[in-house]
Amino acid sequence: MHSPQLLLTMYRKMVLARRFEEKAGQAYGQKKIQGFCHLYIGQEAVVVGINEAIRPDDMVMTGYRDHVHPLVRGSDAGMLMAELFGKDTGYSKGKGGSMHFFDVEHHFYGGYGIVGGQIPLAAGMAFASKYRNEDRITVCSFGDAASNQGALHETFNMASKWKLPVLYVVENNKYGMGTDIARVSAQPDIHKRADAYNMRGESVDGMDVLAVHDLVKELAASIRAGKGPVLLECFTYRFRGHSMSDAATYRTKDEVESERKRDPILKLREHILERKVAPEARLDAIDEEEKRIVDEAIAFADQSPEPPIEDVWTHCLVADGEADVKPRERVRGATDVKWPSYPTDFKVTWELEPREPKDEPQRAPSRKKGAA
């Protein structure tokens, strides 16, 4: 049974995510946000269910539909919105924009714009955890269409062979931009592709935050225990187009209407009321509080300055002795920023490929040039 506190936290975060994206969509209409802008509306149960099932110091990353992943980890909503507005007070000082959110303080390692490009990175982060004998796991999301990228197949093979502590999450919203995933996939049940790599593959109703949460809780424990990576397919749906410029004419009205009836926020709300965890008035109050947070985020972004023009040259390369930028400290003057730091002196105890006697070479290796 889920605790009242967990249910209300999940409700609050899903509402925050929804309001944030709705307001971002509005601001896009007002041309305050430009470029590509991919909204997460409809998919909130996936990200919230996962976030409440992992540790705050686990690593998270995703593709370009990335606004909500850091938001539910605790990122500053105003600074995220400011990044969308291309302002100096954004997490990346206006250099990344909608597709490249980063909040290292909250262990959110990015939004990536090349489909599937983050998949190998996640294996590398998991490799680093295992190399240092840490018990943190990496959670890497991507859309259904990324499952047809070579990067995924190359990475799954290595991640599984080396038992890297990583959870791969397919947020299957059925369409890669305008193309139904089944039209271009010989195996549209994406989680079944894990079989090819001797990897555990699971699927879950991604509109049901509790189902996502419960399954991820179990998977995270298994991954943390060293049992290897998992591919989790979450069946979800985006209520809007692929991006703000997509009218989504490739879907029927009926399809969108029937999916909207599965709205994950309404579903959780009904569950909370049914279980009498909180009265309707309490949920309405949460709605109001989250709306206010997003209104403040919009105001903050609106009032923030553009980055200074000299900043065009910064952060291309790291200069000698240059420190990393801690966004909340820089923008809000926060003094409580906990920044990840890693040891420089330690012993590597991991045997990635233990040698067996039969592996010993029969003779001394040749020194001749021997490329294939």
Place this chain on the structure above:
Amino acid sequence: MPELAYRDALNQALSEEMARDPRVFLMGEEVARYNGAYKVSQGLLDKFGSARVVDAPISELGFAGLGVGAAMLGLRPVIEMMTWNFAILAMDQIVNNAAKLRHMSGGQLRCPIVFRGPGGAGGRLSSQHSQALEANYAHFPGLKVVAPGTPADAKGLLKSAIRDENPIIFVEAELLYGSRGDVPEGEYTIPIGKADIKRPGRDVTLITWSRMLTAAVLPAAELLAQQGIDAEVIDLRSIKPLDHETIAASVRRTNRVVVVEESWPFASVGSELSDFIQRECFDDLDAPVRRVTGLDVPMAYAANLERAIQPSPERIIEAVNAVLYRPG
């Protein structure tokens, strides 16, 4: 000072840096049990174990990206590409992730990683295995590009590359691995971004890097010396950042320049050098800058064609004669 082969100088650099810093690991095809396709990683598996010297599957895109992810989290990966030809498969990870992470995170992340392996002609390997690709990487902001031409430079620059806080493209040369030269012992680094005058001279500046230094430019300089022409030879060592000061100072002394590069002429490192020199040293030049490059065709297999495609001492002397307005 002991004499070492280029591959052994690289091996020393790797071994010393891995002993010095547990964050450094080597990953690539055949690097561990096979001891490296070109034996650069000879003995490292036995010294450092299978988590630090990792045989990767033939998945260049995948393990390049894995390295980038590990670098984001505080490790210092050295990713070996069996040759730079194969790294073309990994370019998305190098260009779109490694080179841009610092920038798109607004300075939150850094990516201290070395991608290394041999570039250039391999000797009768035809077009897909004989490409000098450093200009491609030098094109992208966010990367440093290094291409040592001697064993001593190879060791000192690899140590600096591993200690650098940025992604480094480290281009070795397939045909240099067996070449020998004096290498200082022990702790010893060469700063990235510093060119080296390999032969001082008064009459003309020859600018080059990597294998062309010993395969074509120094032999050309010797032949020119016999003809009474005193050529200065600059070995760039680092393509990016470029050592503008050393180049400009030399041009001011000699007033004539020939750039020699193994790669193709269009949009090359030589094009960049020519632009810089005409812009910054216009009044010092007594002749237009000349370039001797690989011919603008894919590499051929036949021995005579392969020779004809690459810069030669003869073609360099021809270009030097042109900038000296000297009959050939």
